[in-house]
Each structure stands twice: as C-alpha cells, then as structure tokens.
Amino acid sequence: MKKPSLDFWFDFASTYSYPAAMRIASLAETSCVTVRWRPFMLGPIFKAQGWATSPFNLYPAKGRNMWRDLERVCAALDLPFTKPDPFPQNSLLAARAALVALAGNWGESYCRAIYRAEFGKGRSIEKGDAIGEILKSLGQEDHAVLERAQSTEIKLQLREQTEEAQRLGIFGSPSFVTAGGELFWGNDRLEAALDWARR
Amino acid sequence: MKKPSLDFWFDFASTYSYPAAMRIASLAETSCVTVRWRPFMLGPIFKAQGWATSPFNLYPAKGRNMWRDLERVCAALDLPFTKPDPFPQNSLLAARAALVALAGNWGESYCRAIYRAEFGKGRSIEKGDAIGEILKSLGQEDHAVLERAQSTEIKLQLREQTEEAQRLGIFGSPSFVTAGGELFWGNDRLEAALDWARR
Numbered sequence: 286m287k288k289p290s291l292d293f294w295f296d297f298a299s300t301y302s303y304p305a306a307m308r309i310a311s312l313a314e315t316s317c318v319t320v321r322w323r324p325f326m327l328g329p330i331f332k333a334q335g336w337a338t339s340p341f342n343l344y345p346a347k348g349r350n351m352w353r354d355l356e357r358v359c360a361a362l363d364l365p366f367t368k369p370d371p372f373p374q375n376s377l378l379a380a381r382a383a384l385v386a387l388a389g390n391w392g393e394s395y396c397r398a399i400y401r402a403e404f405g406k407g408r409s410i411e412k413g414d415a416i417g418e419i420l421k422s423l424g425q426e427d428h429a430v431l432e433r434a435q436s437t438e439i440k441l442q443l444r445e446q447t448e449e450a451q452r453l454g455i456f457g458s459p460s461f462v463t464a465g466g467e468l469f470w471g472n473d474r475l476e477a478a479l480d481w482a483r484r
Numbered sequence: 485m486k487k488p489s490l491d492f493w494f495d496f497a498s499t500y501s502y503p504a505a506m507r508i509a510s511l512a513e514t515s516c517v518t519v520r521w522r523p524f525m526l527g528p529i530f531k532a533q534g535w536a537t538s539p540f541n542l543y544p545a546k547g548r549n550m551w552r553d554l555e556r557v558c559a560a561l562d563l564p565f566t567k568p569d570p571f572p573q574n575s576l577l578a579a580r581a582a583l584v585a586l587a588g589n590w591g592e593s594y595c596r597a598i599y600r601a602e603f604g605k606g607r608s609i610e611k612g613d614a615i616g617e618i619l620k621s622l623g624q625e626d627h628a629v630l631e632r633a634q635s636t637e638i639k640l641q642l643r644e645q646t647e648e649a650q651r652l653g654i655f656g657s658p659s660f661v662t663a664g665g666e667l668f669w670g671n672d673r674l675e676a677a678l679d680w681a682r683r
Contacts, residue, residue: 334545344533349653354668456546457546474553477556477560
C-alpha cells in the first residue's frame with residue numbers, strides 16, 4: 286500500500302514554523318506518513334489582506350504573547366530559542382535556496398539548519414553570506430547553490446508555489462494539507478494533520 | 485497547602501472558548517487547580533486595535549479555517565457543534581448575567597449552558613428571552629436575574645473586569661492567567677496553563 290502523504294507549507298520568517306520543522310520528520314516517521322516540504326512566501330498573502338508586516342508586529346499584545354509562548358513551547362521541546370532581530374526576517378533568498386536543496390536529497394537538513402540559525406541562535410538568514418555559511422556546513426557548494434537559487438526558473442517556481450498556497454486557502458505558516466485537501470494551520474495541529482492524512 | 489488557582493477569561497462570543505469552557509472543570513479537578521471564571525468583553529479590546537468585528541470575519545481565509553477546525557476539535561471531544569448566525573453574537577447581556585450567576589453557586593453551569601446553546605445548538609444568546617429560557621432550565625428566577633444583570637453595579641463590574649483583562653495583556657478569548665501573572669491564550673493552551681499554575 287502507498288504511504289499516505291502530507292504537504293508541509295512553511296515560510297522561514299514564521300516563528301511557530303520553527304518547532305513544526307524540528308518536529309515533523311520524527312512524528313511523520315512514527316505515523317508512516319510521507320511529508321513533502323513546500324516553502325512559500327507569506328508576504329504576498331499578508332499584503333492581500335492589508336498587512337504590510339507580521340500581525341505579531343501590527344498587534345503588540347498578540348506579539349508579546351507569541352514570543353513568550355514560543356519560548357515556553359521551545360523549552361518544553363528542549364529546543365534552543367533566541368529572538369531574531371529584525372523580525373520578521375526577509376526569507377526570500379532562503380526560500381529560493383530551499384527549492385534548490387529540496388530538489389536534492391539534503392533539503393530537509395537545509396530547512397532545519399535555517400530555522401535553527403534563525404530562531405535557535407537568533408541569527409540573520411536574510412543574506413547570501415549567512416545562507417552560504419549554512420550551505421557550507423552541510424557540505425554544499427555555496428556559490429553554485431546561491432547562483433541557482435537566483436535563477437529565473439527557481440524564482441518562478443517559488444512564485445507559483447506561493448500562488449498555489451493562496452489557492453489552497455493558506456493564510457499562515459506552518460500549514461499542513463492532506464492529499465484530500467484538508468487544511469490544518471499551526472504547529473499545534475501537526476499531530477491532527479498526520480492523523481487525518483492516515484484516515 | 486492552598487490549592488493553586490487559575491483565572492479563566494472568556495467572552496461568550498468567542499468560538500474556541502466553547503471547547504475550553506466545556507473542558508476546564510474536569511481538567512482542573514484532575515490537576516487540583518481552582519478555576520475562577522472571569523467573563524469579559526472582547527469588543528472594546530478588538531476596537532482598540534482597529535477591528536470593528538471578529539478577525540474571523542475580517543479575514544475570510546482565517547475564518548473559513550476556524551469554522552472547519554472548530555468542527556474537527558468539537559468532533560474529537562464529542563461536543564455537538566452548530567455555527568450560530570449571526571456571528572459573532574452580541575454577548576453583553578449574557579456576560580452581565582454571568583456575573584450574577586457566578587456570584588451564586590450556579591455560575592459555571594450557566595456559562596456552560598450559554599456556550600452549549602450558542603455553539604452546540606447554534607441558538608441566539610443575544611436577547612433576554614433566550615437567556616431567560618436558559619436561566620429557567622437551571623431552576624433560576626429568570627426575571628430577577630435579568631433585572632439584576634442590568635443593574636448599574638453589574639454593568640460597572642463587567643466594564644472594570646474588561647479593563648482588568650486589557651491591563652493583563654489579554655487580546656483574545658479564551659485566556660488563562662496564573663496567580664503569578666503568566667498569560668496563556670487559546671483552548672490549545674489550557675493544559676499548559678494548568679501545569680504552569682501548579683509549578
């Protein structure tokens with residue numbers, strides 16, 4: 286029998302996508318579900334609903350609670366946590382490089398390494414040199430990957446993937462979508478999404 | 485030793501407060517935590533951040549996901565679920581009556597009965613006759629309670645309680661606040677809030 290699958294939609298700028306990215310592989314393995322990692326850009330989706338930045342910046346009480354809550358969530362999972370500055374990070378280049386990485390067999394390691402640098406260590410993931418360092422630490426040719434990440438083909442692929450996310454009704458990250466189109470939003474729904482994928 | 489306590493802040497108009505209200509008593513009993521039920525009005529807090537109605541109405545993709553998610557959450561808990569129309573319900577009178585009820589020993593039953601009518605059966609909880617029916621079903625004198633609910637004293641108490649919520653940094657419902665001031669937001673954080681209260 287074919288293993289059930291689940292699409293994991295994420296933006297590297299998103300806070301709660303960090304614990305989700307760190308948890309999903311082992312939970313999916315236990316559940317016998319195949320996960321497809323699907324980077325996309327939240328920015329255009331936020332802009333479409335009139336937000337110029339993260340709602341966590343637009344609504345300070347919501348933002349304060351999120352940082353404190355994320356700290357508690359990470360502590361409970363034994364994940365290091367440091368708030369990146371500025372927040373949100375511009376995740377465009379990191380997302381493009383993720384598409385290159387995910388076409389190879391080292392995509393998930395790359396995605397986890399980006400999240401770990403950004404929210405575990407509070408480092409910038411915006412520029413080529415920061416991403417290049419992570420690529421090197423994974424044994425990849427940083428210049429070649431970054432050049433490919435900025436090709437027209439990859440730029441277009443990320444744009445199309447973002448449009449697909451929007452068509453699926455995705456409005457936040459992380460989101461999980463089953464083969465049947467059932468949408469789950471948020472790190473808190475990862476287990477429910479995996480359960481649904483197996484139904 | 486004194487039992488630890490947790491404040492449960494809720495607005496009757498709030499969707500995810502329904503499963504929280506139905507779950508909290510038995511979970512708190514298992515955790516040996518005393519819960520104080522604290523109705524407040526989200527409206528003034530939403531208005532302060534520029535929202536004239538529920539964010540679930542302002543952001544349709546978020547709203548669609550919430551209704552579907554709430555349906556799944558209720559199904560998993562074996563709670564009946566029907567969407568009330570209109571949404572959000574005007575919860576002012578129900579909240580005022582809750583203050584009367586909570587001053588007696590039947591407050592929690594009243595609050596659960598309001599939530600069950602609204603989100604279990606999809607009934608209106610806006611008007612005196614709907615609330616009166618619920619009061620009668622609980623063996624209460626509906627006219628006397630509703631008259632008291634509209635007294636200056638109760639009106640003022642609800643206003644002060646809403647201001648207190650705002651001072652505590654509350655921006656959504658349900659929220660849980662420990663004696664030490666630790667804030668948790670959302671039905672998904674009920675267990676974590678109870679754990680924290682016992683630390």
